[in-house]
Amino acid sequence: MSFNKFLILLLFLLPLNLFAYLDPGSGSMLFSALIGIVATLFFVFKGIFFKLIDLPAHFRGLSKRERIENKIVIYSEGPQYWGVFKPIVEELSRRAVPCLYLSGKENDPGLSCGLPNIKTRCIGEGNKAFFILNTLEADVLIMTTPGLDVLQIKRSKGVKNYVHITHSAGGVTGYAIFGTDYYDVVLTGGDADTEFIRTIEKVRDLKPKKIIEVGCAYLDSTREKLASIETAKPVDGRKRVLLSPTWGIHGLLKKCGVELISRLVESDRFEITVRPHPQAQISEKDLLDELQKKFPESSYFHWDFSPDNLPALANADIMISDFSGIIFDYTLLFKRPVIALVSSYDRRGRDASDYPKDPWNIDFLKRYGHIIEKSDIPNIVEIIDNSLDEGISDEIYEYVKNSMDKYPGESGRRSVDVILELIAPKQP
Numbered sequence: 001m002s003f004n005k006f007l008i009l010l011l012f013l014l015p016l017n018l019f020a021y022l023d024p025g026s027g028s029m030l031f032s033a034l035i036g037i038v039a040t041l042f043f044v045f046k047g048i049f050f051k052l053i054d055l056p057a058h059f060r061g062l063s064k065r066e067r068i069e070n071k072i073v074i075y076s077e078g079p080q081y082w083g084v085f086k087p088i089v090e091e092l093s094r095r096a097v098p099c100l101y102l103s104g105k106e107n108d109p110g111l112s113c114g115l116p117n118i119k120t121r122c123i124g125e126g127n128k129a130f131f132i133l134n135t136l137e138a139d140v141l142i143m144t145t146p147g148l149d150v151l152q153i154k155r156s157k158g159v160k161n162y163v164h165i166t167h168s169a170g171g172v173t174g175y176a177i178f179g180t181d182y183y184d185v186v187l188t189g190g191d192a193d194t195e196f197i198r199t200i201e202k203v204r205d206l207k208p209k210k211i212i213e214v215g216c217a218y219l220d221s222t223r224e225k226l227a228s229i230e231t232a233k234p235v236d237g238r239k240r241v242l243l244s245p246t247w248g249i250h251g252l253l254k255k256c257g258v259e260l261i262s263r264l265v266e267s268d269r270f271e272i273t274v275r276p277h278p279q280a281q282i283s284e285k286d287l288l289d290e291l292q293k294k295f296p297e298s299s300y301f302h303w304d305f306s307p308d309n310l311p312a313l314a315n316a317d318i319m320i321s322d323f324s325g326i327i328f329d330y331t332l333l334f335k336r337p338v339i340a341l342v343s344s345y346d347r348r349g350r351d352a353s354d355y356p357k358d359p360w361n362i363d364f365l366k367r368y369g370h371i372i373e374k375s376d377i378p379n380i381v382e383i384i385d386n387s388l389d390e391g392i393s394d395e396i397y398e399y400v401k402n403s404m405d406k407y408p409g410e411s412g413r414r415s416v417d418v419i420l421e422l423i424a425p426k427q428p
Helices: 003-013 024-052 064-068 079-094 126-134 191-204 217-226 252-267 285-294 310-314 326-334 360-368 374-390 394-404 411-423
Strands: 072-076 099-103 118-122 137-143 158-165 185-188 210-213 239-243 270-274 301-303 318-321 338-340
Touching: 072 079, 079 099, 079 118, 079 158, 079 217, 079 411, 137 411, 158 411, 185 191, 185 411, 191 210, 191 360, 191 394, 217 310, 217 326, 217 411, 239 252, 239 374, 252 270, 252 285, 252 318, 252 374, 310 326, 318 326, 318 374, 326 338, 326 360, 326 394, 338 374, 360 394
Parallel strands: 072 099, 072 137, 099 118, 137 158, 158 185, 185 210, 239 270, 239 318, 270 301, 318 338
Antiparallel strands: none
16 A cells, blocks of 8 residues: 555544534535545555465365466366366377366366366356455466456456356357456357457457357257157147247346246147246246146146256257257257347346347347247247248258357367467467
C-alpha cells in the first residue's frame, strides 16, 4: 500500500471534531470511498499473506513442487466434464506425454483413469481450488470453465498458455459475458464458434486469440458409449417423444409445461418421457413436484432423472426442447428432428448480448428447425407429425456438423497436436 493511501485512510479514522455541514450526496460519496479503501486494504494484505506464507499441506492440496513441475495441466470442475477431457487425456497417455489432471470432485472418473503418464489429484472446490489454480505453474492449463480472469479463477503468472475447450455441442454462444475473452487459445467444435468469437473480439476491440477447430470432444466420448446403449421397443408401436428442456423462467416447463404435457397425454398417441435439466431439480423443485403430481408415471408416460441422458436420447423419435444445448447432441448423434420453443431466448448477461445478429444456435433453429410459440401448443400433435415426416436432410445435417462437430473422432488427436505445439513451437 502506498504512503498516500495510508494518509487518506488515517484521515478518515482520526476522531477529529469537524464543524461543517455535509449534504447527503457528499456523505454517500465519502462513505463509498471509505468502503473502497477498506476493501483495497483487505485485498492488499490478503495478497501479501498468500505471497509470504505457504499454506499448510492439508489446505493447499498440492505441494510447491507439484505446482511447478507439470508442463501440461487439465482442470475439470467435476465428473460431468470427463467426457470432454477423456479423448485428450487418452491421446496424451498414448503419446507418453506427462499430464496432471485436477478435478474438483472425488467422483470424477478421470481421477481413477489409471492411464500411464497421467497423474491425478482432487483439489476440492471453492477457495481451496481457486488458490491452487491461481498459483499454478505450467506451460499449458486446459479448462472448460468460462470467465477466466473475470470470476474466481485468475490468471497465474506461472501459466504460459490458458486453453479453453468447449464442453458441449451447443458451443460458446450461451456463455456468460466475457466467457472466452481472456483465454490465449480456444479449441472449438467447428465454424460457428470460431465466427462468433472473432466477431466478439472485434466488437470489444480485443487482441485476437488463437482459435483452432478440433471437433467436439464431448461427442467423441459419447459416441464410444453408444455401442453399449440398449434401445427399447416402443410401447404399442407408439412414436416416442422426449421433452428435454433447459431450466429457468424461459425454459419450456416453466413457460408451458402443464399445457404441453396435457396435450400430449390427452392425444393418447405417444410414449412420452420428460427429462428435466439437472439444475431444475435444485432451482425448480416446487415446479417439478407439481408436475409429477399432476402427471404420474404410467405405461406411456415416464419421468427421467438419471445422470446419463444417452438412453433417453437413443430411445426418442423426436425431441421437444427450447434453447438447450442438448438439441445439438441429439441432432448430431441421431439425425432426428427437434421442435423448439426459442422465442423467449434472453441475451442479457451473455456474450451473445454483444453479437450483432442471432447467435448460431438460435439462427440454426429458426432456419432449419421446427420453431413453436406458446400459442402453437394446441396444435402440437400435428406439428410432431409434420416434423417426423420431414426429418432432417443431409444438407442440414452437414451444416450442423461443420458448425459444431467438424472432425468426428479426431478431437483428441487434434487437441494434443495444439497442446504440443504450444509447448514446443515448430521452427519456421
